[in-house]
Amino acid sequence: MALDTATPTAPNAYKPSDLIGQDIDAYLAAHQTKSLLRFITCGSVDDGKSTLIGRLLYDSRQIFEDQLAQLEADSKRVGTQGQNIDFALLVDGLTAEREQGITIDVAYRFFATDRRKFIVADTPGHEQYTRNMVTGASTADLAVILVDARKGILTQTRRHSFLVSLMGIRHVVLAVNKMDLVGYDQSVFDAIVADYAAFAAQVGLADVLAIPLSGLAGDNIASKSDKTPWYSGPALMEHLETVELDADRLQAKAFRMPVQWVNRPNLDFRGFSGLIASGVVRPGDAVRVEPSGRTSTIARIVTKDGDLDQAVAGQSVTLTLADEVDCSRGDILAAATSAPEVADQFETTIVWMADEPLLPGRPYLLKIGARTVSAQITEIKHEINVNTLEERAAKSLPLNGIAVCNLSFDRPIGFDPYSEVPDTGGFILIDRMTNATVGAGMIRFALRRSQNIHWQALDVTKASRASDLGQKPAVIWFTGLSGAGKSTIANLVEKKLRFEGKHTYLLDGDNVRHGLNRDLGFTDADRVENIRRVGEVAKLMLDAGLIVLTAFISPFRSERRLARELLGPGEFFEVHVDTPLAVAEARDVKGLYAKARAGTLKNFTGVDSPYEAPESPEIVVDTASMTPEQAAEMIVERLRQGGYLRPDPEFSEGGGV
């Protein structure tokens, strides 16, 4: 049906306030007290989602004449509504998307009524865009889940509902759209609502309002429609204007403020700047700095407009404390009476957002509040099928995968469960090599063991053991393609060191893969775990005072970096045994390349699995220009020059705890 666009004051149009024309000052005064609701619309292109948003913009007079003229021209050219206005074009901004007729990314739209200002996150509905929907949902107070009245509850409706619940959105509107195409039949609507109710309870959505509407005809959007006299609830706009805001809910929680920036204009002023994540703060309040646990009281709430006597969740402020306590970016200022827990191991829910799968054991950067730490997924407990909610075992997590995972941080932090305070419980994961944001997650709770494992500070130390042995411990980490000559050179180095009376150990595939790592294969995930264990074993042996040699392909930079970071400065030597693939393959000592090329051996480095060469290794062995004997001698000489082959009275502890 055609849209009535000629008269912006069609019966259903949302009229701008008469005050604008009559008394602008009064209007402005009223406008200053508007609150802000952020919401998300979930549904696919076919549900008429863009049309609904276009309608909201149109009915609240957010579309200007020049845009309307452009829209009319575009509608005739590329629209899907024949000669009529295609509101979807208002919302699908990128050229590529226009051509394909789909929405790929999160688009933010703005409109206002006399009571509230709204920010709408419009996200695509397909499963391959789960990450986009999660992104849009992360800042929303409410979700509008669209259903086509002719189709009812579909798999995607369940998926969207689950994601909405996962992201902690408390209010849901089930928008039963296209009622005009089912003759505004109440029984159709009632059947859909009944069908949905059971599912909503299952995923834990408590506040659901179902509204029968038509985006195209404008029913029950700006005002109640006379076509659905059997519907007694509010129109969509009215509900959006009155629903509870999450910011108000957070004000009732205990005070939390992640410190973003330490404000030091001069020696006499030290302020802590941040956005209040929850609660209220007033001068005189007792606060704790987490994770250190130091306490003080709030002296002032400083803003450029003068000091405040209170500040609430959602405000950006600068706080000063009565005492000189140590506090820096990333710490949390919290109510002393109800401080957050501190832990370094958590059960979390993770949404994976990268093409490269998540691998347990691989170190990722993790940003939570204003703090960035190094973190590892220690265990994927189970992956969740977003369509059926079934749980299944998983060794890695693909793009758009969602899983409950255990996480281990490299240091303890203060936190709250995400369901309580999003800003102190939500985090993003960052790839250390590409710096891309690869995942997002939510803390559920701290694992008990993280509070109980305390590193035993032993009296016998690495330094004392090593000086007994008359050497300085180190890990010599050989990396290179299969057949490059790693084991050959490592064996020669060990022989030379034994000859000088040094205490060594050589870790390689023969003594590790058959025992400790017998359970691991050669997939990327298993390779990561293999190297993680080798790194940990090497660290213990180094602690015993030994000079440790490792000979593994260790194809990934991030795992070699992990091994390096387990140790202290000067304890890790990366040796790149640099042999071109063609040369290694021509040698093919073990006949493995031939098998890999024939396809009988899978995941073989250099053939169907990547090798990431070191960027700045301590030592490079160019096997084309030196013999293994020469290479081994060069490495031993480096150790001798570095003082590793004699006791070091000055040896101070690195790494360790």
Place this chain on the structure above:
Amino acid sequence: MQPGYVAPSSTEDFALPTLTHLQRLEAESIHILREVVAEAERPVMLYSVGKDSAVMLHLAAKAFWPSLPPFPLLHVDTTWKFRAMYEMRERMARELGFELLVHQNPEALAKGINPFDHGSALHTDLWKTEGLKQALDLHGFDVAFGGARRDEEKSRAKERIFSFRSAGHRWDPKAQRPELWRLYNARKSPGESIRVFPISNWTELDVWQYIHLENIPIVPLYYAAERPVVRRDGQLIMVDDDRMPLKPGETPEMKSVRFRTLGCYPLTGAVESTADSLPAIIQEMLLTTTSERQGRAIDHDQAGSMEKKKQEGYF
């Protein structure tokens, strides 16, 4: 008390204020400004002297108070701005104590690039797009604040708050990072840079309202006054200096006009108006039927033009 339960802040029974939408927008922008300063090596604020820049400047002064904002201002100049804009630029830098850097593309200067002889597309590309890249490279700025808003133009609706540029300043819509909650990932490799838009979520009305509430100084051209204009291609162009060649039959006439947006004077259309106060401007805006960027000649070259400009590094 069960673990993980965050107890209520107080047992007192007092009513807390719901923050207004402007308070929440202000808090969000301040949070973004501080986050960049905490994580970037050499941030800079692009200052175009328009109303959005004025708001961004005001927010920066608030964000770091009592410290001064720890970054300079950069004006990428085209030599074709309104005279009133140059006056405002000098005044604001003087009053707020910012360091002000001005960059004019030397190549465009040498060739005398102007909108009349070279057209708006080339003029904008050389002075603004190229000029900006030159200035960022010259000073080694890794993060640049810009005053763009998501409501200005369709392709901006999808722009991230932290927008990544590859080593050649190119914007790839497919390589942008997800932004969740209030968590911004500002990590990057050498040579890469980030454009950050602290007022992404503000609308034109929000900006005007905030200027009104906070008494933020703006260029007088936003207010209606008698100004010499000619009508060209359906736009009212103000004859701001004697460099503007008049076409046969064109004589500047005095009309009461104002500007909804400010750029290079030959490319910026005025609207006929008598609104000479902020409330009157806002009133006119709310009752108007054309959108803000309609006075920008550069947006109308073709559909998707803003997106193309952005990929090349234009703000």
